[in-house]
Amino acid sequence: MFDIRVPATSANLGPGFDSLGLAVSLYLTLTVKEEAEEWEILHDLGEEIPTDKTNLIIETALSLAPDMKPRKITMVSEVPAARGLGSSSAAIVAGIELANQCADLQLTVDEKIQIATRIEGHPDNVTPAITGDFTVGTVLDSKVYWMKASFPETALVVTIPDKELLTKESRSVLPESLPFKEAVKGSAIANMLVAAVLSGNIEQAGMLMEQDVFHEPYRGALVPELASVRKLGHEWGAYGTYLSGAGTTILTMIxxxxxxxxxxxxxxxxxxSEVKLLQIEKNGVQVIR
Structure with missing residues:
Protein backbone atom coordinates (compact mmCIF):
# COMPACT_ATOMS: atom_id res chain seq x y z
CA MET A 1 0.00 0.00 0.00
CA PHE A 2 1.23 3.49 -0.82
CA ASP A 3 -0.06 7.04 -1.30
CA ILE A 4 0.23 9.33 -4.31
CA ARG A 5 -0.16 13.02 -3.50
CA VAL A 6 -0.58 15.67 -6.21
CA PRO A 7 -0.83 19.42 -5.54
CA ALA A 8 -3.43 21.72 -7.00
CA THR A 9 -2.16 24.29 -9.47
CA SER A 10 -2.94 27.84 -10.49
CA ALA A 11 -2.34 28.69 -14.14
CA ASN A 12 -1.72 31.80 -16.24
CA LEU A 13 -0.80 34.19 -13.40
CA GLY A 14 -2.41 36.92 -15.47
CA PRO A 15 -0.58 37.40 -18.78
CA GLY A 16 1.20 34.01 -18.86
CA PHE A 17 -1.70 32.42 -20.73
CA ASP A 18 -1.37 28.63 -21.20
CA SER A 19 2.28 28.87 -20.13
CA LEU A 20 2.83 29.88 -16.48
CA GLY A 21 1.80 27.74 -13.51
CA LEU A 22 2.19 27.56 -9.75
CA ALA A 23 1.70 24.61 -7.37
CA VAL A 24 -0.42 25.42 -4.32
CA SER A 25 -1.15 23.70 -1.02
CA LEU A 26 -4.35 21.79 -1.82
CA TYR A 27 -4.00 18.12 -2.66
CA LEU A 28 -5.44 15.12 -4.46
CA THR A 29 -4.39 11.99 -2.57
CA LEU A 30 -4.69 8.39 -3.71
CA THR A 31 -4.22 5.47 -1.36
CA VAL A 32 -3.33 2.52 -3.57
CA LYS A 33 -4.33 -0.76 -1.93
CA GLU A 34 -4.35 -4.46 -2.80
CA GLU A 35 -4.91 -5.99 -6.20
CA ALA A 36 -8.53 -6.77 -7.05
CA GLU A 37 -10.72 -8.37 -9.71
CA GLU A 38 -11.83 -5.00 -11.05
CA TRP A 39 -10.66 -1.41 -10.69
CA GLU A 40 -12.39 0.36 -7.82
CA ILE A 41 -11.71 3.95 -6.80
CA LEU A 42 -13.65 4.97 -3.71
CA HIS A 43 -14.38 8.63 -2.96
CA ASP A 44 -17.05 10.98 -1.65
CA LEU A 45 -16.91 13.50 -4.52
CA GLY A 46 -20.33 12.74 -5.91
CA GLU A 47 -21.96 10.36 -8.36
CA GLU A 48 -20.68 12.24 -11.41
CA ILE A 49 -17.12 11.05 -10.67
CA PRO A 50 -16.76 7.40 -11.78
CA THR A 51 -15.61 4.75 -9.33
CA ASP A 52 -14.50 2.22 -11.96
CA LYS A 53 -11.98 2.10 -14.80
CA THR A 54 -13.75 4.96 -16.59
CA ASN A 55 -12.40 7.35 -13.94
CA LEU A 56 -9.91 9.77 -15.53
CA ILE A 57 -7.16 8.61 -13.17
CA ILE A 58 -7.57 4.96 -14.15
CA GLU A 59 -8.04 5.78 -17.84
CA THR A 60 -4.78 7.72 -17.80
CA ALA A 61 -2.91 4.92 -16.04
CA LEU A 62 -4.23 2.25 -18.42
CA SER A 63 -3.32 4.33 -21.46
CA LEU A 64 0.31 3.96 -20.36
CA ALA A 65 0.18 0.42 -18.97
CA PRO A 66 -2.86 -1.43 -20.33
CA ASP A 67 -1.84 -4.73 -18.71
CA MET A 68 -1.78 -3.33 -15.17
CA LYS A 69 -3.55 -5.53 -12.66
CA PRO A 70 -6.62 -3.82 -11.13
CA ARG A 71 -6.35 -2.31 -7.68
CA LYS A 72 -8.55 -0.94 -4.97
CA ILE A 73 -7.92 2.77 -4.49
CA THR A 74 -9.21 5.40 -2.10
CA MET A 75 -9.24 8.98 -3.37
CA VAL A 76 -9.49 12.14 -1.25
CA SER A 77 -9.43 15.50 -3.01
CA GLU A 78 -9.20 19.02 -1.61
CA VAL A 79 -9.11 20.40 -5.16
CA PRO A 80 -12.52 21.75 -6.21
CA ALA A 81 -13.72 20.72 -9.67
CA ALA A 82 -14.23 23.28 -12.46
CA ARG A 83 -12.86 26.13 -10.36
CA GLY A 84 -9.53 26.89 -12.04
CA LEU A 85 -7.27 25.01 -9.63
CA GLY A 86 -6.18 22.19 -11.91
CA SER A 87 -8.50 19.39 -10.78
CA SER A 88 -8.28 17.52 -14.10
CA SER A 89 -4.52 18.06 -14.28
CA ALA A 90 -4.13 16.62 -10.78
CA ALA A 91 -6.11 13.55 -11.86
CA ILE A 92 -3.99 13.09 -14.99
CA VAL A 93 -0.75 13.43 -13.04
CA ALA A 94 -2.04 10.99 -10.42
CA GLY A 95 -2.88 8.50 -13.17
CA ILE A 96 0.57 8.80 -14.72
CA GLU A 97 2.20 8.20 -11.34
CA LEU A 98 -0.12 5.27 -10.64
CA ALA A 99 1.08 3.58 -13.83
CA ASN A 100 4.65 4.61 -13.13
CA GLN A 101 4.60 2.87 -9.74
CA CYS A 102 2.43 -0.17 -10.44
CA ALA A 103 3.96 -0.99 -13.83
CA ASP A 104 7.50 0.10 -12.89
CA LEU A 105 7.76 2.43 -15.89
CA GLN A 106 10.63 4.42 -14.34
CA LEU A 107 9.50 7.62 -16.03
CA THR A 108 11.67 10.71 -15.77
CA VAL A 109 10.19 14.07 -14.77
CA ASP A 110 10.45 15.25 -18.37
CA GLU A 111 8.69 12.14 -19.67
CA LYS A 112 5.85 12.69 -17.20
CA ILE A 113 5.50 16.30 -18.38
CA GLN A 114 5.48 15.29 -22.07
CA ILE A 115 2.79 12.65 -21.43
CA ALA A 116 0.64 14.87 -19.19
CA THR A 117 0.72 17.77 -21.64
CA ARG A 118 -0.32 15.52 -24.54
CA ILE A 119 -3.34 14.42 -22.51
CA GLU A 120 -4.25 17.81 -21.02
CA GLY A 121 -3.37 19.95 -24.02
CA HIS A 122 -1.34 22.64 -22.23
CA PRO A 123 1.66 22.57 -19.87
CA ASP A 124 0.54 25.34 -17.50
CA ASN A 125 -1.29 23.17 -14.93
CA VAL A 126 0.31 19.75 -15.34
CA THR A 127 3.94 20.90 -15.12
CA PRO A 128 3.81 22.42 -11.62
CA ALA A 129 1.69 19.45 -10.48
CA ILE A 130 4.64 17.25 -11.43
CA THR A 131 7.55 19.49 -10.36
CA GLY A 132 6.12 21.80 -7.71
CA ASP A 133 6.78 25.54 -7.36
CA PHE A 134 6.67 27.93 -10.36
CA THR A 135 6.96 26.69 -13.93
CA VAL A 136 7.14 28.14 -17.43
CA GLY A 137 6.27 25.96 -20.39
CA THR A 138 5.47 25.98 -24.08
CA VAL A 139 4.82 23.40 -26.80
CA LEU A 140 6.78 23.56 -30.07
CA ASP A 141 6.38 20.85 -32.72
CA SER A 142 4.65 18.59 -30.18
CA LYS A 143 7.53 18.83 -27.68
CA VAL A 144 7.15 20.57 -24.31
CA TYR A 145 9.90 22.96 -23.30
CA TRP A 146 9.70 23.78 -19.61
CA MET A 147 11.55 25.28 -16.69
CA LYS A 148 11.02 25.21 -12.93
CA ALA A 149 12.03 28.16 -10.75
CA SER A 150 11.63 29.29 -7.17
CA PHE A 151 8.78 31.75 -6.70
CA PRO A 152 9.40 34.70 -4.32
CA GLU A 153 7.97 34.41 -0.82
CA THR A 154 4.31 35.35 -0.59
CA ALA A 155 1.07 34.24 1.00
CA LEU A 156 -1.66 33.04 -1.32
CA VAL A 157 -5.32 33.81 -0.71
CA VAL A 158 -7.83 32.04 -2.92
CA THR A 159 -11.37 33.31 -3.24
CA ILE A 160 -13.57 30.57 -4.71
CA PRO A 161 -17.04 31.74 -5.82
CA ASP A 162 -19.73 29.16 -5.29
CA LYS A 163 -20.25 28.35 -8.96
CA GLU A 164 -18.56 26.14 -11.53
CA LEU A 165 -17.04 27.45 -14.74
CA LEU A 166 -16.02 24.80 -17.22
CA THR A 167 -12.86 25.52 -19.22
CA LYS A 168 -14.81 25.02 -22.46
CA GLU A 169 -17.28 27.74 -21.48
CA SER A 170 -14.52 30.05 -20.29
CA ARG A 171 -12.58 29.63 -23.54
CA SER A 172 -15.67 30.32 -25.64
CA VAL A 173 -15.60 34.04 -24.77
CA LEU A 174 -11.99 34.53 -25.91
CA PRO A 175 -11.31 36.27 -29.23
CA GLU A 176 -9.89 34.28 -32.13
CA SER A 177 -7.24 36.95 -32.72
CA LEU A 178 -5.80 40.15 -31.27
CA PRO A 179 -4.46 43.23 -33.06
CA PHE A 180 -0.70 42.96 -33.57
CA LYS A 181 0.13 45.85 -31.22
CA GLU A 182 -2.06 44.39 -28.49
CA ALA A 183 -0.44 40.95 -28.85
CA VAL A 184 3.03 42.50 -28.65
CA LYS A 185 2.00 44.38 -25.51
CA GLY A 186 0.67 41.20 -23.92
CA SER A 187 3.81 39.25 -24.80
CA ALA A 188 6.06 41.96 -23.37
CA ILE A 189 4.08 42.06 -20.12
CA ALA A 190 4.36 38.27 -19.76
CA ASN A 191 8.10 38.41 -20.48
CA MET A 192 8.60 41.08 -17.85
CA LEU A 193 6.52 39.10 -15.35
CA VAL A 194 8.79 36.07 -15.71
CA ALA A 195 11.87 38.29 -15.36
CA ALA A 196 10.43 39.83 -12.17
CA VAL A 197 9.76 36.37 -10.70
CA LEU A 198 13.22 35.09 -11.54
CA SER A 199 14.83 38.18 -10.00
CA GLY A 200 12.75 37.81 -6.82
CA ASN A 201 10.85 41.07 -7.29
CA ILE A 202 7.41 40.06 -6.00
CA GLU A 203 6.11 43.65 -5.96
CA GLN A 204 6.76 44.10 -9.67
CA ALA A 205 5.56 40.59 -10.49
CA GLY A 206 2.29 41.22 -8.67
CA MET A 207 1.70 44.49 -10.49
CA LEU A 208 2.30 42.84 -13.86
CA MET A 209 -0.12 40.01 -13.05
CA GLU A 210 -2.91 42.56 -13.19
CA GLN A 211 -2.02 43.84 -16.69
CA ASP A 212 -3.19 40.88 -18.77
CA VAL A 213 -4.66 41.55 -22.23
CA PHE A 214 -5.07 37.95 -23.40
CA HIS A 215 -7.97 36.55 -21.35
CA GLU A 216 -9.02 38.46 -18.23
CA PRO A 217 -10.66 41.35 -20.13
CA TYR A 218 -12.98 38.78 -21.73
CA ARG A 219 -13.48 36.35 -18.85
CA GLY A 220 -14.09 39.11 -16.31
CA ALA A 221 -17.77 39.22 -17.22
CA LEU A 222 -18.08 35.53 -16.29
CA VAL A 223 -16.38 36.10 -12.93
CA PRO A 224 -17.49 39.56 -11.71
CA GLU A 225 -15.96 38.80 -8.31
CA LEU A 226 -12.50 39.32 -9.87
CA ALA A 227 -12.90 43.11 -9.94
CA SER A 228 -14.18 43.15 -6.35
CA VAL A 229 -11.33 41.02 -5.00
CA ARG A 230 -8.75 43.04 -6.94
CA LYS A 231 -10.13 46.30 -5.52
CA LEU A 232 -10.01 44.82 -2.02
CA GLY A 233 -6.45 43.70 -2.65
CA HIS A 234 -5.42 47.23 -3.54
CA GLU A 235 -6.97 48.47 -0.30
CA TRP A 236 -4.95 45.93 1.71
CA GLY A 237 -1.68 46.42 -0.14
CA ALA A 238 -1.67 43.07 -1.93
CA TYR A 239 1.04 42.38 -4.49
CA GLY A 240 -1.48 41.37 -7.14
CA THR A 241 -4.71 39.52 -7.93
CA TYR A 242 -5.52 37.38 -10.97
CA LEU A 243 -8.03 34.88 -12.30
CA SER A 244 -6.70 31.39 -11.59
CA GLY A 245 -6.75 29.31 -14.77
CA ALA A 246 -10.12 29.56 -16.46
CA GLY A 247 -11.78 30.60 -13.17
CA THR A 248 -13.82 30.90 -11.09
CA THR A 249 -11.10 30.93 -8.43
CA ILE A 250 -9.35 34.25 -7.87
CA LEU A 251 -5.86 34.22 -6.40
CA THR A 252 -4.36 37.13 -4.46
CA MET A 253 -0.68 37.35 -3.53
CA ILE A 254 -0.03 39.33 -0.37
CA SER A 273 -17.51 32.53 -1.86
CA GLU A 274 -15.04 30.41 0.07
CA VAL A 275 -11.80 32.12 1.08
CA LYS A 276 -8.68 30.15 1.98
CA LEU A 277 -5.13 30.99 2.94
CA LEU A 278 -2.67 28.78 1.05
CA GLN A 279 1.04 28.49 0.41
CA ILE A 280 3.22 27.76 -2.59
CA GLU A 281 3.86 24.02 -2.71
CA LYS A 282 7.55 23.49 -3.47
CA ASN A 283 7.10 19.76 -4.21
CA GLY A 284 5.20 18.21 -7.06
CA VAL A 285 3.68 14.73 -7.18
CA GLN A 286 4.97 12.59 -4.32
CA VAL A 287 4.84 8.87 -3.57
CA ILE A 288 4.56 8.14 0.15
CA ARG A 289 5.17 4.60 1.39
Missing part, protein backbone atom coordinates in the same frame (compact mmCIF):
# COMPACT_ATOMS: atom_id res chain seq x y z
CA UNK A 255 2.63 39.76 2.31
CA UNK A 256 2.26 36.98 4.92
CA UNK A 257 1.81 39.52 7.73
CA UNK A 258 -1.24 40.99 5.98
CA UNK A 259 -2.76 37.69 4.90
CA UNK A 260 -5.02 36.92 7.86
CA UNK A 261 -6.60 40.36 7.82
CA UNK A 262 -7.15 40.16 4.07
CA UNK A 263 -8.81 36.75 4.43
CA UNK A 264 -11.21 38.20 7.00
CA UNK A 265 -11.98 41.17 4.76
CA UNK A 266 -12.60 38.93 1.74
CA UNK A 267 -14.88 36.65 3.73
CA UNK A 268 -16.90 39.68 4.82
CA UNK A 269 -16.87 41.50 1.49
CA UNK A 270 -17.21 38.82 -1.19
CA UNK A 271 -20.56 37.02 -0.84
CA UNK A 272 -21.21 33.37 -1.74
Missing amino acids: HPEKAAAFVAAAKAGIPD
Whole structure:
Protein backbone atom coordinates (compact mmCIF):
# COMPACT_ATOMS: atom_id res chain seq x y z
CA MET A 1 0.00 0.00 0.00
CA PHE A 2 1.23 3.49 -0.82
CA ASP A 3 -0.06 7.04 -1.30
CA ILE A 4 0.23 9.33 -4.31
CA ARG A 5 -0.16 13.02 -3.50
CA VAL A 6 -0.58 15.67 -6.21
CA PRO A 7 -0.83 19.42 -5.54
CA ALA A 8 -3.43 21.72 -7.00
CA THR A 9 -2.16 24.29 -9.47
CA SER A 10 -2.94 27.84 -10.49
CA ALA A 11 -2.34 28.69 -14.14
CA ASN A 12 -1.72 31.80 -16.24
CA LEU A 13 -0.80 34.19 -13.40
CA GLY A 14 -2.41 36.92 -15.47
CA PRO A 15 -0.58 37.40 -18.78
CA GLY A 16 1.20 34.01 -18.86
CA PHE A 17 -1.70 32.42 -20.73
CA ASP A 18 -1.37 28.63 -21.20
CA SER A 19 2.28 28.87 -20.13
CA LEU A 20 2.83 29.88 -16.48
CA GLY A 21 1.80 27.74 -13.51
CA LEU A 22 2.19 27.56 -9.75
CA ALA A 23 1.70 24.61 -7.37
CA VAL A 24 -0.42 25.42 -4.32
CA SER A 25 -1.15 23.70 -1.02
CA LEU A 26 -4.35 21.79 -1.82
CA TYR A 27 -4.00 18.12 -2.66
CA LEU A 28 -5.44 15.12 -4.46
CA THR A 29 -4.39 11.99 -2.57
CA LEU A 30 -4.69 8.39 -3.71
CA THR A 31 -4.22 5.47 -1.36
CA VAL A 32 -3.33 2.52 -3.57
CA LYS A 33 -4.33 -0.76 -1.93
CA GLU A 34 -4.35 -4.46 -2.80
CA GLU A 35 -4.91 -5.99 -6.20
CA ALA A 36 -8.53 -6.77 -7.05
CA GLU A 37 -10.72 -8.37 -9.71
CA GLU A 38 -11.83 -5.00 -11.05
CA TRP A 39 -10.66 -1.41 -10.69
CA GLU A 40 -12.39 0.36 -7.82
CA ILE A 41 -11.71 3.95 -6.80
CA LEU A 42 -13.65 4.97 -3.71
CA HIS A 43 -14.38 8.63 -2.96
CA ASP A 44 -17.05 10.98 -1.65
CA LEU A 45 -16.91 13.50 -4.52
CA GLY A 46 -20.33 12.74 -5.91
CA GLU A 47 -21.96 10.36 -8.36
CA GLU A 48 -20.68 12.24 -11.41
CA ILE A 49 -17.12 11.05 -10.67
CA PRO A 50 -16.76 7.40 -11.78
CA THR A 51 -15.61 4.75 -9.33
CA ASP A 52 -14.50 2.22 -11.96
CA LYS A 53 -11.98 2.10 -14.80
CA THR A 54 -13.75 4.96 -16.59
CA ASN A 55 -12.40 7.35 -13.94
CA LEU A 56 -9.91 9.77 -15.53
CA ILE A 57 -7.16 8.61 -13.17
CA ILE A 58 -7.57 4.96 -14.15
CA GLU A 59 -8.04 5.78 -17.84
CA THR A 60 -4.78 7.72 -17.80
CA ALA A 61 -2.91 4.92 -16.04
CA LEU A 62 -4.23 2.25 -18.42
CA SER A 63 -3.32 4.33 -21.46
CA LEU A 64 0.31 3.96 -20.36
CA ALA A 65 0.18 0.42 -18.97
CA PRO A 66 -2.86 -1.43 -20.33
CA ASP A 67 -1.84 -4.73 -18.71
CA MET A 68 -1.78 -3.33 -15.17
CA LYS A 69 -3.55 -5.53 -12.66
CA PRO A 70 -6.62 -3.82 -11.13
CA ARG A 71 -6.35 -2.31 -7.68
CA LYS A 72 -8.55 -0.94 -4.97
CA ILE A 73 -7.92 2.77 -4.49
CA THR A 74 -9.21 5.40 -2.10
CA MET A 75 -9.24 8.98 -3.37
CA VAL A 76 -9.49 12.14 -1.25
CA SER A 77 -9.43 15.50 -3.01
CA GLU A 78 -9.20 19.02 -1.61
CA VAL A 79 -9.11 20.40 -5.16
CA PRO A 80 -12.52 21.75 -6.21
CA ALA A 81 -13.72 20.72 -9.67
CA ALA A 82 -14.23 23.28 -12.46
CA ARG A 83 -12.86 26.13 -10.36
CA GLY A 84 -9.53 26.89 -12.04
CA LEU A 85 -7.27 25.01 -9.63
CA GLY A 86 -6.18 22.19 -11.91
CA SER A 87 -8.50 19.39 -10.78
CA SER A 88 -8.28 17.52 -14.10
CA SER A 89 -4.52 18.06 -14.28
CA ALA A 90 -4.13 16.62 -10.78
CA ALA A 91 -6.11 13.55 -11.86
CA ILE A 92 -3.99 13.09 -14.99
CA VAL A 93 -0.75 13.43 -13.04
CA ALA A 94 -2.04 10.99 -10.42
CA GLY A 95 -2.88 8.50 -13.17
CA ILE A 96 0.57 8.80 -14.72
CA GLU A 97 2.20 8.20 -11.34
CA LEU A 98 -0.12 5.27 -10.64
CA ALA A 99 1.08 3.58 -13.83
CA ASN A 100 4.65 4.61 -13.13
CA GLN A 101 4.60 2.87 -9.74
CA CYS A 102 2.43 -0.17 -10.44
CA ALA A 103 3.96 -0.99 -13.83
CA ASP A 104 7.50 0.10 -12.89
CA LEU A 105 7.76 2.43 -15.89
CA GLN A 106 10.63 4.42 -14.34
CA LEU A 107 9.50 7.62 -16.03
CA THR A 108 11.67 10.71 -15.77
CA VAL A 109 10.19 14.07 -14.77
CA ASP A 110 10.45 15.25 -18.37
CA GLU A 111 8.69 12.14 -19.67
CA LYS A 112 5.85 12.69 -17.20
CA ILE A 113 5.50 16.30 -18.38
CA GLN A 114 5.48 15.29 -22.07
CA ILE A 115 2.79 12.65 -21.43
CA ALA A 116 0.64 14.87 -19.19
CA THR A 117 0.72 17.77 -21.64
CA ARG A 118 -0.32 15.52 -24.54
CA ILE A 119 -3.34 14.42 -22.51
CA GLU A 120 -4.25 17.81 -21.02
CA GLY A 121 -3.37 19.95 -24.02
CA HIS A 122 -1.34 22.64 -22.23
CA PRO A 123 1.66 22.57 -19.87
CA ASP A 124 0.54 25.34 -17.50
CA ASN A 125 -1.29 23.17 -14.93
CA VAL A 126 0.31 19.75 -15.34
CA THR A 127 3.94 20.90 -15.12
CA PRO A 128 3.81 22.42 -11.62
CA ALA A 129 1.69 19.45 -10.48
CA ILE A 130 4.64 17.25 -11.43
CA THR A 131 7.55 19.49 -10.36
CA GLY A 132 6.12 21.80 -7.71
CA ASP A 133 6.78 25.54 -7.36
CA PHE A 134 6.67 27.93 -10.36
CA THR A 135 6.96 26.69 -13.93
CA VAL A 136 7.14 28.14 -17.43
CA GLY A 137 6.27 25.96 -20.39
CA THR A 138 5.47 25.98 -24.08
CA VAL A 139 4.82 23.40 -26.80
CA LEU A 140 6.78 23.56 -30.07
CA ASP A 141 6.38 20.85 -32.72
CA SER A 142 4.65 18.59 -30.18
CA LYS A 143 7.53 18.83 -27.68
CA VAL A 144 7.15 20.57 -24.31
CA TYR A 145 9.90 22.96 -23.30
CA TRP A 146 9.70 23.78 -19.61
CA MET A 147 11.55 25.28 -16.69
CA LYS A 148 11.02 25.21 -12.93
CA ALA A 149 12.03 28.16 -10.75
CA SER A 150 11.63 29.29 -7.17
CA PHE A 151 8.78 31.75 -6.70
CA PRO A 152 9.40 34.70 -4.32
CA GLU A 153 7.97 34.41 -0.82
CA THR A 154 4.31 35.35 -0.59
CA ALA A 155 1.07 34.24 1.00
CA LEU A 156 -1.66 33.04 -1.32
CA VAL A 157 -5.32 33.81 -0.71
CA VAL A 158 -7.83 32.04 -2.92
CA THR A 159 -11.37 33.31 -3.24
CA ILE A 160 -13.57 30.57 -4.71
CA PRO A 161 -17.04 31.74 -5.82
CA ASP A 162 -19.73 29.16 -5.29
CA LYS A 163 -20.25 28.35 -8.96
CA GLU A 164 -18.56 26.14 -11.53
CA LEU A 165 -17.04 27.45 -14.74
CA LEU A 166 -16.02 24.80 -17.22
CA THR A 167 -12.86 25.52 -19.22
CA LYS A 168 -14.81 25.02 -22.46
CA GLU A 169 -17.28 27.74 -21.48
CA SER A 170 -14.52 30.05 -20.29
CA ARG A 171 -12.58 29.63 -23.54
CA SER A 172 -15.67 30.32 -25.64
CA VAL A 173 -15.60 34.04 -24.77
CA LEU A 174 -11.99 34.53 -25.91
CA PRO A 175 -11.31 36.27 -29.23
CA GLU A 176 -9.89 34.28 -32.13
CA SER A 177 -7.24 36.95 -32.72
CA LEU A 178 -5.80 40.15 -31.27
CA PRO A 179 -4.46 43.23 -33.06
CA PHE A 180 -0.70 42.96 -33.57
CA LYS A 181 0.13 45.85 -31.22
CA GLU A 182 -2.06 44.39 -28.49
CA ALA A 183 -0.44 40.95 -28.85
CA VAL A 184 3.03 42.50 -28.65
CA LYS A 185 2.00 44.38 -25.51
CA GLY A 186 0.67 41.20 -23.92
CA SER A 187 3.81 39.25 -24.80
CA ALA A 188 6.06 41.96 -23.37
CA ILE A 189 4.08 42.06 -20.12
CA ALA A 190 4.36 38.27 -19.76
CA ASN A 191 8.10 38.41 -20.48
CA MET A 192 8.60 41.08 -17.85
CA LEU A 193 6.52 39.10 -15.35
CA VAL A 194 8.79 36.07 -15.71
CA ALA A 195 11.87 38.29 -15.36
CA ALA A 196 10.43 39.83 -12.17
CA VAL A 197 9.76 36.37 -10.70
CA LEU A 198 13.22 35.09 -11.54
CA SER A 199 14.83 38.18 -10.00
CA GLY A 200 12.75 37.81 -6.82
CA ASN A 201 10.85 41.07 -7.29
CA ILE A 202 7.41 40.06 -6.00
CA GLU A 203 6.11 43.65 -5.96
CA GLN A 204 6.76 44.10 -9.67
CA ALA A 205 5.56 40.59 -10.49
CA GLY A 206 2.29 41.22 -8.67
CA MET A 207 1.70 44.49 -10.49
CA LEU A 208 2.30 42.84 -13.86
CA MET A 209 -0.12 40.01 -13.05
CA GLU A 210 -2.91 42.56 -13.19
CA GLN A 211 -2.02 43.84 -16.69
CA ASP A 212 -3.19 40.88 -18.77
CA VAL A 213 -4.66 41.55 -22.23
CA PHE A 214 -5.07 37.95 -23.40
CA HIS A 215 -7.97 36.55 -21.35
CA GLU A 216 -9.02 38.46 -18.23
CA PRO A 217 -10.66 41.35 -20.13
CA TYR A 218 -12.98 38.78 -21.73
CA ARG A 219 -13.48 36.35 -18.85
CA GLY A 220 -14.09 39.11 -16.31
CA ALA A 221 -17.77 39.22 -17.22
CA LEU A 222 -18.08 35.53 -16.29
CA VAL A 223 -16.38 36.10 -12.93
CA PRO A 224 -17.49 39.56 -11.71
CA GLU A 225 -15.96 38.80 -8.31
CA LEU A 226 -12.50 39.32 -9.87
CA ALA A 227 -12.90 43.11 -9.94
CA SER A 228 -14.18 43.15 -6.35
CA VAL A 229 -11.33 41.02 -5.00
CA ARG A 230 -8.75 43.04 -6.94
CA LYS A 231 -10.13 46.30 -5.52
CA LEU A 232 -10.01 44.82 -2.02
CA GLY A 233 -6.45 43.70 -2.65
CA HIS A 234 -5.42 47.23 -3.54
CA GLU A 235 -6.97 48.47 -0.30
CA TRP A 236 -4.95 45.93 1.71
CA GLY A 237 -1.68 46.42 -0.14
CA ALA A 238 -1.67 43.07 -1.93
CA TYR A 239 1.04 42.38 -4.49
CA GLY A 240 -1.48 41.37 -7.14
CA THR A 241 -4.71 39.52 -7.93
CA TYR A 242 -5.52 37.38 -10.97
CA LEU A 243 -8.03 34.88 -12.30
CA SER A 244 -6.70 31.39 -11.59
CA GLY A 245 -6.75 29.31 -14.77
CA ALA A 246 -10.12 29.56 -16.46
CA GLY A 247 -11.78 30.60 -13.17
CA THR A 248 -13.82 30.90 -11.09
CA THR A 249 -11.10 30.93 -8.43
CA ILE A 250 -9.35 34.25 -7.87
CA LEU A 251 -5.86 34.22 -6.40
CA THR A 252 -4.36 37.13 -4.46
CA MET A 253 -0.68 37.35 -3.53
CA ILE A 254 -0.03 39.33 -0.37
CA HIS A 255 2.63 39.76 2.31
CA PRO A 256 2.26 36.98 4.92
CA GLU A 257 1.81 39.52 7.73
CA LYS A 258 -1.24 40.99 5.98
CA ALA A 259 -2.76 37.69 4.90
CA ALA A 260 -5.02 36.92 7.86
CA ALA A 261 -6.60 40.36 7.82
CA PHE A 262 -7.15 40.16 4.07
CA VAL A 263 -8.81 36.75 4.43
CA ALA A 264 -11.21 38.20 7.00
CA ALA A 265 -11.98 41.17 4.76
CA ALA A 266 -12.60 38.93 1.74
CA LYS A 267 -14.88 36.65 3.73
CA ALA A 268 -16.90 39.68 4.82
CA GLY A 269 -16.87 41.50 1.49
CA ILE A 270 -17.21 38.82 -1.19
CA PRO A 271 -20.56 37.02 -0.84
CA ASP A 272 -21.21 33.37 -1.74
CA SER A 273 -17.51 32.53 -1.86
CA GLU A 274 -15.04 30.41 0.07
CA VAL A 275 -11.80 32.12 1.08
CA LYS A 276 -8.68 30.15 1.98
CA LEU A 277 -5.13 30.99 2.94
CA LEU A 278 -2.67 28.78 1.05
CA GLN A 279 1.04 28.49 0.41
CA ILE A 280 3.22 27.76 -2.59
CA GLU A 281 3.86 24.02 -2.71
CA LYS A 282 7.55 23.49 -3.47
CA ASN A 283 7.10 19.76 -4.21
CA GLY A 284 5.20 18.21 -7.06
CA VAL A 285 3.68 14.73 -7.18
CA GLN A 286 4.97 12.59 -4.32
CA VAL A 287 4.84 8.87 -3.57
CA ILE A 288 4.56 8.14 0.15
CA ARG A 289 5.17 4.60 1.39
